[in-house]
Amino acid sequence: MTTTLIAGGTVVSAIGRQLLDVLVEDERVVALLEPGSQRLGDLRSTADVVIDATGTYVIPGGVDAHTHMQMPFGGTTASDTFETGTRAAAFGGTTTIVDFAIQTPGERLQDTFALWQDKAAGVCAIDYGFHQIVGDVNDESLAAMGELMAEGVTSFKLFMAYPGVYYSDDGKILRAMRRAAGLGAMMMMHAENGIAIDEIVKEHLARGETDPIYHGISRPWQLEEEATHRAIMLAEVTGAPLYVVHVSAKQALEQIAWARGNGANVFAETCPQYLYLSLEEQLGAPGFEGAKWVASTPLRSRAEGHQDALWRFIRTGDVSGIATDHCPFCMKDQKEMGLGDFSKIPNGIGGVEHRMDLMYQGVVDGRITMERWVELCCTTPARMFGMYPRKGAITPGGDADIVIYDPAGHTSIGINATHHMNLDHSAYEGFEVDGAVRTVLSRGKVVVDHGHYLGRPGDGRYVARGLAQTLV
Incomplete structure (x- = not known):
């Protein structure tokens, strides 16, 4: 001993x-x-x-409940492996991640979970668990949710975005939520109206509006608010607890705050990028530079007050946890796939190494207390996803x-400073x-x-x- x-x-x-x-x-x-x-x-x-x-x-060691190591997306794969990404997380004070096993149409849920287990086994620097993305809601997948619960996968994610890839319509969402409610599982939701977004994307491209900023402009806050409200209503009908991931728009959080005020089991996650970065300053950077910050949900306008509102909802308790949605893609050979067409830029921002530091700066700046920092980044994610008090x-x-x-101490963030992610x-x-x-x-x-x-x-x-x- x-x-x-x-x-x-x-x-x-x-x-x-x-x-x-x-x-x-x-x-x-x-x-x-x-x-x-x-x-x-x-x-x-x-x-x-x-x-x-x-x-x-x-x-306590940080718990990042939303990462995507080695995630295939848009014809490429996230640049951090489970080895490099978890090592970077450790440098940043995160000691547990919960990643996502991803089912696409035609695959068995159990097979995708086994595949992600194989990716992570024997290489992670810190402890890890998995949520399961249900990308093909059918009788077989719904039955398999119970099998995965026995394997320690107690949360399942659906997408209201990405038609033709991960998208589930309202009927499928209803079926999956009923199953989750019966199992006692947490239902996670990417809440954006993907059908409407795809139409807006087509309109921009037809006008020759191809720069990265149009990624954000084509995903307006109204379509996040609408989808969030719809997800809340479907959860209310089914009795499923609902965790809305990477909330970026203040109006979407207003929907969640309203639901929570009425006693609903609805929880919001946001990420440091939505607190510190913006559509104007980052996505709107000159030339193709803004591609670095293409992610969904998108960065929001600072002029519209989203960032300050999100900090306020953190203080009121309507934001339950801070995660990163870490899904890194290099500019070279990856983000560059979208040169001349913003819709082809792989969606994702790398940040697993910086979450604890960035949120501590919120303590220094007087936006949150020290205790709230620990609650958001460590305790509530562990409780939310069945790991507390371990x-x-x-x-x-x-x-x-x-x-x-x-x-x-002092932390300078940058590619030549504190940077251990596999990202250029x-x-x-x-x-x-x-x-x-x-x-x-x-x-x-x-x-x-x-x-x-x-x-x-x-x-x-x-x-x-x-x-x-x-x-x-």
Whole structure:
């Protein structure tokens, strides 16, 4: 047995902060000790490893509940593998990801889950689980949802966008939601009116409007709001809990806030890109540069106030969690596929390495509290997707997934600065953060320390998840 003592730091949870020392035995937290206790004095001399955390915050390892490693899309594949992407996540203080197994029409649900398990097995730097995308709602797929529940896949995602690829019409959504409700599973939704969007895309291309900014213009907030409202109503009819992914429009969040105010089991996720980036500044960059930020849902207009509104909904609790929707594509040979036709640009932004830092800057800027930072990035995602208290908290019996975060540190984000993703650009090039990840433990093992990677492929294990613990 190996004992590790993390001494002198301020332990931050979703409900408070306190000067405590953390005792770890092998992979688990076994005790939280107040400074000056007799047992603590003994441990300082007998522990195998003592980590001095004086002046730092000791927080649970981050849980990013929305990533897409090695995802096939638009004739190419996301540039981060499970190996490179999870290593980058570790550098950024994330110790668990939940990725997506993807079913396309004609495939068996069980086969796609097995394929994604094969992709991740033996190469991940941190722990990982899977949601299942149901891209072909039929009797066989609905039956298979129960089989996957037994494998620890307790959340299923549908798309109201991408006709001909992942799209489900309202009838299929209704059937899948009824099945999820019966199983106690969480239903996740990409809420955009894809049928209408495709028509608008055709109109822009016919006028010769092909630059990346038209990706955002062709996906107006009204079509996110409409789809979000429709998803909420279908969930209400079926009784399924609903988690709306990557919400970018303030009007869509207003729909979610209204539903929650009426007691609905509806939850919103947003991402750092929608809080910090905009249609005008990034998608509207000169030439083809804006392709770096093509993602769906799209970046929204700062002039329309979406970013400030999203921060407000974070403070009110109507945003339940912060994820990244990490789906990176290089500019060279990938994003460039859309030169002359924005509709062919692979959709996705890389950010799994920067979520914890970017949201900490929200603490520094007075937008959220320290506790809300931990709640959004660690605790609620773990509770929402059936991993709490093993993940998302520093508590006796839980996994020793721990981040020592230095508020006196500084993080410069950029391709030549803190960048370990397999990506030839940074969506946050030039961003500066008043804080830094210092040390990261994954199940008790130090995998990152002072910018050095000490882990290896295969350190991460598959997490079979239980049911959500956050329903009202």
